Amino acid sequence: MKLAVNGVEHTLDIDPRTTLLDALREHLHLTGAKKGCDHGQCGACTVLLDGRRVNSCLVLAISQQDAEVTTIEGLSPHPLQEAFQEHDGFQCGYCTPGQICSAAGMLDEAAKGWPSAATPAGEEPTLSDAEIRERMSGNLCRCGAYANMVPAIAEVAGR
Amino acid sequence: MTSTVENTVGRPLGRIEGPAKVTGEALYAAEYPVKDVTYAWVVQSPVPRGTLNAVVVDPLTEDDDVLAVLWHGNAPGLEDAGDPELAVLQSDRISYRGQAVALVVARTLEAARRAALEVRLDIAAEPHDALLRADHPELYTPEKVNPDFPAESRIGDVDAALAAAPVTVDVRYETPALHNNPMEPHATIAVWEGDDLLLYDSNQHGPGVAGTVAAAFGLTPDRVHVINEHVGGGFGSKGTARPNAVLAALAAKVVGRPVKLALPRQALFSMVGYRTPTMQHIRLGAERDGRLTAVSHEAVEQTSQLFEFAEQTTTITRHMYAAANRYTGHKLVRLDVPTPRWMRAPGEAPGMVGLECAMDELAERLGLDPIELRVRNEPDAEPESGVPFSSRHYVECLREGARRFGWAGREHRPRLRREGDWLIGTGVAGASYPTMAQPSTARVTLGADGTASVAIAASDIGTGARTILTQIAADELGLPASDIRMRIGDSTLPMASVAGGSSGSASWGWAVTEACRELRRTGRSEVTFDTSELIAQQEKDGKHAFGAHFAEVRVDTVTGEVRVSRMLGVFAAGRILNPRTARSQFLGGMTMGMGMALHEEGVLDSRTGDWVNHDLAEYHVPVHADIENIEAVWLEEHDADVNPMGSKGIGEIGIVGSPAAIVNAVWHATGVRVRDLPVRLDKLLPHL
Numbered sequence: 001m002k003l004a005v006n007g008v009e010h011t012l013d014i015d016p017r018t019t020l021l022d023a024l025r026e027h028l029h030l031t032g033a034k035k036g037c038d039h040g041q042c043g044a045c046t047v048l049l050d051g052r053r054v055n056s057c058l059v060l061a062i063s064q065q066d067a068e069v070t071t072i073e074g075l076s077p078h079p080l081q082e083a084f085q086e087h088d089g090f091q092c093g094y095c096t097p098g099q100i101c102s103a104a105g106m107l108d109e110a111a112k113g114w115p116s117a118a119t120p121a122g123e124e125p126t127l128s129d130a131e132i133r134e135r136m137s138g139n140l141c142r143c144g145a146y147a148n149m150v151p152a153i154a155e156v157a158g159r
Numbered sequence: 160m161t162s163t164v165e166n167t168v169g170r171p172l173g174r175i176e177g178p179a180k181v182t183g184e185a186l187y188a189a190e191y192p193v194k195d196v197t198y199a200w201v202v203q204s205p206v207p208r209g210t211l212n213a214v215v216v217d218p219l220t221e222d223d224d225v226l227a228v229l230w231h232g233n234a235p236g237l238e239d240a241g242d243p244e245l246a247v248l249q250s251d252r253i254s255y256r257g258q259a260v261a262l263v264v265a266r267t268l269e270a271a272r273r274a275a276l277e278v279r280l281d282i283a284a285e286p287h288d289a290l291l292r293a294d295h296p297e298l299y300t301p302e303k304v305n306p307d308f309p310a311e312s313r314i315g316d317v318d319a320a321l322a323a324a325p326v327t328v329d330v331r332y333e334t335p336a337l338h339n340n341p342m343e344p345h346a347t348i349a350v351w352e353g354d355d356l357l358l359y360d361s362n363q364h365g366p367g368v369a370g371t372v373a374a375a376f377g378l379t380p381d382r383v384h385v386i387n388e389h390v391g392g393g394f395g396s397k398g399t400a401r402p403n404a405v406l407a408a409l410a411a412k413v414v415g416r417p418v419k420l421a422l423p424r425q426a427l428f429s430m431v432g433y434r435t436p437t438m439q440h441i442r443l444g445a446e447r448d449g450r451l452t453a454v455s456h457e458a459v460e461q462t463s464q465l466f467e468f469a470e471q472t473t474t475i476t477r478h479m480y481a482a483a484n485r486y487t488g489h490k491l492v493r494l495d496v497p498t499p500r501w502m503r504a505p506g507e508a509p510g511m512v513g514l515e516c517a518m519d520e521l522a523e524r525l526g527l528d529p530i531e532l533r534v535r536n537e538p539d540a541e542p543e544s545g546v547p548f549s550s551r552h553y554v555e556c557l558r559e560g561a562r563r564f565g566w567a568g569r570e571h572r573p574r575l576r577r578e579g580d581w582l583i584g585t586g587v588a589g590a591s592y593p594t595m596a597q598p599s600t601a602r603v604t605l606g607a608d609g610t611a612s613v614a615i616a617a618s619d620i621g622t623g624a625r626t627i628l629t630q631i632a633a634d635e636l637g638l639p640a641s642d643i644r645m646r647i648g649d650s651t652l653p654m655a656s657v658a659g660g661s662s663g664s665a666s667w668g669w670a671v672t673e674a675c676r677e678l679r680r681t682g683r684s685e686v687t688f689d690t691s692e693l694i695a696q697q698e699k700d701g702k703h704a705f706g707a708h709f710a711e712v713r714v715d716t717v718t719g720e721v722r723v724s725r726m727l728g729v730f731a732a733g734r735i736l737n738p739r740t741a742r743s744q745f746l747g748g749m750t751m752g753m754g755m756a757l758h759e760e761g762v763l764d765s766r767t768g769d770w771v772n773h774d775l776a777e778y779h780v781p782v783h784a785d786i787e788n789i790e791a792v793w794l795e796e797h798d799a800d801v802n803p804m805g806s807k808g809i810g811e812i813g814i815v816g817s818p819a820a821i822v823n824a825v826w827h828a829t830g831v832r833v834r835d836l837p838v839r840l841d842k843l844l845p846h847l
Contacts, residue, residue, distance in 0.1 A: 015267055015269040015270070017269040017273075018268075018269060022268055022269075025190070026268060029192055030183075031183065031186065031187075031190035032182070032183020032184070033183070034187070034342070034343070034391070035189075035344070035421065036342045036343070036344070036424065036775070037424040037774060037775050038423060038424065039424065039774060039775075039776070041424075041774055041775040041776040042342065042424075042775050044342055071183070072181075072182065072183035073182070073183055076182045076183075080181075081178075081181040081182060084181050085173055085174070085177040085178070085181055086173075088173070088174070088739050088740065088742075088743045090177075090180055090181070090621075091392070091621030091622070091623070091740075091743055091744070091747060092341070092342065092343065092389075092390060092391045092392040092620055092621030093176070093179075093180030093181075093185055093389060093391065093621065094187060094341075094342040094343040094391025094392060095342045095391075096180050096181055097181075097182075097183040100181060118784075132783070133783040133784045133786070133787075134783070134784050136783040137782040137783045137784040139783070140342065140775060140780060140782060141342065142340055142341055142342045142392050142394070142751075142780060143342075143392055143621050143743075143747045144746055144747035144748070144749070144750025144751055144781065144786075145743060145746075145747065146750065146781070146782075146783045146785075146786040147746050147750070147786050147789045148743060148746070149783070150783070150786075
């Protein structure tokens with residue numbers, strides 16, 4: 001099968017049951033995407049698929065032969081990476097690439113005017129802290145660095 | 160060496176490994192590229208108690224890719240490594256549901272996982288008991304509680320003092336099982352090179368894991384090399400070698416190739432430890448002015464059939480408040496359950512729920528401000544040992560927090576603030592954590608170019624250890640931090656203690672400090688310093704960090720939902736070595752404390768002995784949306800008695816007391832005392 005990751009097309013001979021996450025980590029050695037739960041419950045494996053954020057553990061690699069995958073390695077350098085360091089938006093670092101990929105995807109969604117559960121009905125979304133928190137709640141951080149990630153993301157959002 | 164370089168300790172230096180972590184370049188255990196690696200998957204027991212007679216493998220299952228199916232019937236023998244849970248695949252006994260009973264090794268991850276599902280287990284199940292009860296007939300008092308405290312303490316006559324006290328509180332609080340759930344699941348890659356073993360392992364103590372795994376394989380510790388350069392959190396669950404390390408090494412020996420074993424999230428709930436549920440009984444007796452005459456704190460906990468872990472739930476009560484008559488005690492029962500082990504502030508975190516919620520109830524009974532009640536019970540020295548405190552600024556933390564939080568003028572009575580559907584309240588609770596240091600060794604080497612290299616087998620599990628050790632070395636040598644090369648995360652470096660007990664910075668920083676000082680004193684270009692003798696001479700009692708937590712909550716009267724509008728932690732924790740990483744650790748502990756108060760609950764089905772909510776969808780931890788306004792600050796404190804840096808541990812105190820502050824705030828908002836955590840909406844709703 002073929003898989004386009006970070007602008008490079010790869011040819012892989014892998015088990016059809018291989019998830020996108022395992023294809024990245026075990027076959028392409030792109031280990032920036034992390035495995036935290038393998039069930040789409042923690043967000044550590046977040047990558048961009050044709051620009052949209054997905055949990056790569058819930059996607060079969062073979063189903064994405066026509067897609068463009070962007071991982072944290074392909075996203076670099078990104079202003080979110082600098083902002084996360086400036087605001088100490090991580091401790092152990094294991095959820096961090098997923099948080100950053102998710103934030104990048106989220107900023108794009110917000111720029112397109114997509115609402116969230118925190119958006120008041122009938123209003124255009126603006127990236128308040130409450131909006132950022134709501135939109136980032138699929139990415140868990142057990143070290144509890146949330147309070148530092150939100151200002152980092154807000155800074156990159158231009159607030 | 161020049162002394163004109165500005166000091167870096169106390170400055171907010173960014174994490175040295177920050178660039179590697181935000182770019183995804185930092186390698187965690189399962190991510191090291193290893194040639195010819197194979198994959199293992201654990202088969203876990205589906206019953207809590209019984210005998211495993213046989214493991215039956217369907218010959219058609221993945222036969223091309225499966226390399227081995229190991230179980231006690233064919234696994235190589237292991238030596239006693241001091242932890243019965245590491246005697247993996249050695250016996251037919253099943254002691255808990257989720258125990259590793261077989262291991263599949265295959266060429267691919269997919270094949271290993273599939274084959275593990277197909278393996279059939281011939282088990283003779285036996286009746287089991289997995290239900291913790293306060294009146295369990297097999298409760299016993301352990302000889303010691305973790306790490307080495309007496310299980311009981313008794314001063315004066317608590318019962319007589321309670322009978323004579325004009326005001327008393329007699330309450331029972333329960334905390335549920337809690338699961339560490341570091342974001343990186345436990346993982347190991349095992350590579351044998353002849354009789355030498357290389358482990359890439361996710362742990363909090365590389366030298367400890369090396370020694371334990373070496374013992375299991377009958378090797379001397381120097382034959383096992385453990386690399387843990389980056390660790391995706393641990394919170395106590397990676398403090399010692401877990402079964403994944405031994406299983407991977409065992410499998411690699413059998414198949415003759417490297418083996419990677421990354422535990423699935425669900426397996427963490429049973430295989431790596433958790434915080435025991437507690438049932439606490441707190442009795443307080445006081446004069447009408449609030450001065451305590453009696454304090455009694457008893458806890459009932461569970462442990463497993465395999466291993467006695469006795470959490471020190473009530474030891475924190477031994478040094479918090481003055482009272483002439485005192486009792487603290489612990490009772491355990493061995494159940495057919497996974498073994499509870501260390502989770503962030505074992506003992507202190509659940510124990511402080513009981514003590515500090517009971518103090519809030521006493522304040523209510525007295526009609527007294529809960530801060531004032533605490534101030535009136537401030538002891539002159541450690542109430543039980545009589546040893547003076549090396550430093551104690553608890554009252555100052557309460558006062559400073561009250562000022563910052565806007566506590567003045569708070570109405571003591573509950574359920575008086577309402578905004579629309581929301582009831583609003585505030586709460587306070589104290590915090591404390593022991594200040595410890597453990598022997599470690601550091602090596603400092605000066606380079607020809609004037610830079611220095613520092614080596615110590617410390618573990619940075621997200622604490623910022625790599626960064627603060629660099630700062631310490633830089634100041635001691637009079638060099639800029641950029642001229643220090645800090646090497647940690649490798650068991651072959653000089654011996655370091657565990658990243659646990661909030662003792663990492665103190666223990667490793669002490670060794671780095673002494674090595675640097677001796678190097679400057681002697682003019683040598685390399686010095687290795689072991690702190691064992693210095694630490695053996697130190698008085699252990701009387702050394703604690705203190706703090707105070709404040710919380711404001713709002714409770715929806717329609718749904719029962721609790722939101723934490725504000726959290727403030729004020730700490731007196733010695734000299735703060737790096738305000739950026741320290742603040743993050745405090746906030747992280749407080750965030751986990753919110754989880755303990757409102758979200759987290761491991762639910763064990765006593766009929767099956769299974770954790771029914773064993774994943775991150777059903778075991779709820781705080782998420783972005785839960786954290787609104789949270790802040791941590793600290794008082795200037797330099798305690799020269801604890802270690803040469805004057806610092807105290809900060810990794811755990813954030814979770815001690817913060818749950819109680821929230822529970823007390825919920826009472827203040829609603830008038831409802833929820834005495835079994837977490838405070839779920841179904842416990843509030845009938846009363847709103």
